[in-house]
Amino acid sequence: MREEGYASITTRRLGAKAGVHPQLVHYYFSGMDDLFLELWRRFTNHYLARQAQAFVSPNPVRTVWEHDSELQDASLLAELMALAGHREALRDEITTSVERFRAMQASALSPAMDDLGLKEVFGSPEVLALCMVGLARVLAVEERLGISSGHAQARAAMARWLDQLESKSRPDAKRRTPQASKT
Amino acid sequence: MREEGYASITTRRLGAKAGVHPQLVHYYFSGMDDLFLELWRRFTNHYLARQAQAFVSPNPVRTVWEHDSELQDASLLAELMALAGHREALRDEITTSVERFRAMQASALSPAMDDLGLKEVFGSPEVLALCMVGLARVLAVEERLGISSGHAQARAAMARWLDQLESKSRPDAKRRTPQASKT
DNA sequence: GTCTATATAATGATAGAC
């Protein structure tokens, strides 16, 4: 799906990829809707768990940005939302979990809004969350197609801004590198 | 395509929608690739012409934002980019025109970068363009699915920010309403 | 659980009458 879009997901291709006969797909899933639903649930479970990190992070803004930016998944997510446009069963599941996810991000970002003076520009943490996910997703989708105009500069600007925020919150601390510690 | 996604575009459905027989699609287009290419070209022609306004606008930032935000087309564009992921002929056409479009937006935004102090945060006009198109597209795609968490607030924050920019560039002028004059 | 075989429907596409 990441490589060729949701329309190319068929029982035959899945079977071929898994090295089994396509009919087995119907043994494991009750149909294509069920299959996509299961994929989405795996996706959200992974991310909801991952997103919990933002609550204990010293800089939730950076943490949220890093999660939003996980390239492969960001473009997969765009694909799933396109798919949801014409699969009712998926749409309901996606809308509720996206809203839950956004609320979670917002509450993780909330303390930073006042501390770092972000309230003035963004107003609410939801808006900050929307801006970051928006930028991350354009970058992901475009890079999948081979478009790169301004991408490096955008990532650099984001890194600069995050560093700036960090020095605001802890003026004595040194800059954190993008990759977190391995523990 | 806006309503049900690119996968639901078939010769039969197009024929039904147009009130003619599906075989006529092959009379007008050499195939599905050609059909999507034609759609994309119409799309870009419309927007490249429209985008020229940004060069003569008193506030190019607002103009670019308004163009990016045209709801229906923003979600259609997301759909087309998803489609491009597995249609080579489309991909080449899309990548080149997106890059051309971005360069155009950037050069329209360029003078505002220095005047309004945007260079400090965004660095280059391409980055500003990416941020705006990112936010606009998330809003569009999500709204199509019925998701609205933070959307109203995001639009309000954007309106506030644009007004702020405007008062910076012309301190004596009054706020412009979102809709431009009719002439 | 995995396979063969098959049902049924929809797809993109072509040939040719009018």
Add this chain to the structure above:
DNA sequence: GTCTATCATTATATAGAC
């Protein structure tokens, strides 16, 4: 330009042998 007729291909899905 629009139609009828038809093609090969692919899709989801089911039944039943092993």
